[in-house]
Amino acid sequence: MGAMFCVFLACAPVSAETVTRTRDICPARKTTLQIGTKTLAAAVAELSRKTQCPVLMDSALLQDGNSMALQGSYTPREALIRLLGNAELDVIETVQGLAVMPLTYRAAHRMDHAMRM
Incomplete structure (x- = not known):
């Protein structure tokens, strides 16, 4: 019975005072932005600068693409x-910024180009 009591104490819930939350890097507030059509790499870099929010993604996802124009509060x-x-x-x-992931087979395999191996 004594061992059972010790296990119970070890599984006790942690109080809110002992939990620390890492502050998110990206602000949740909206920012007024105006970014014209350009290469995806240039547009993502400009967005990151203007919002102070890092964007984490494989550069292969940005190849051969142009951004959509953006104007408004986002x-x-x-x-x-x-x-x-x-x-x-x-x-x-994420707490480290925004992460871009491929959703489709085609997008995922665009990153598997032979030059990268």
């Missing part, structure tokens, strides 16, 4: 989704 995630204008990519918010 969160960094909303703005990146509009700039990419691509249903094959997903934008995920």
Whole structure:
């Protein structure tokens, strides 16, 4: 019975005072942005500068593409989704910034180009 009591204490819930949350790098607030049509790499870099939100993605996803024009008030995630204008990519918010991931086989294998191996 004594061992059972120790296990119970070890599994006790942690109080809110002992949990620390890492502050998100990207602001959740909307920013007024105006970014014209340009290469995806240039548009993503400009968005990152203007919002102070890092964008983490494989550069192969940016090859041979142009951004959509963007004008209005957006969160960094909303703005990146509009700039990419691509249903094959997903934008995920992380504590380190925004991460862009391929959703389709075609987008994922665009990154497997033979020059990269």
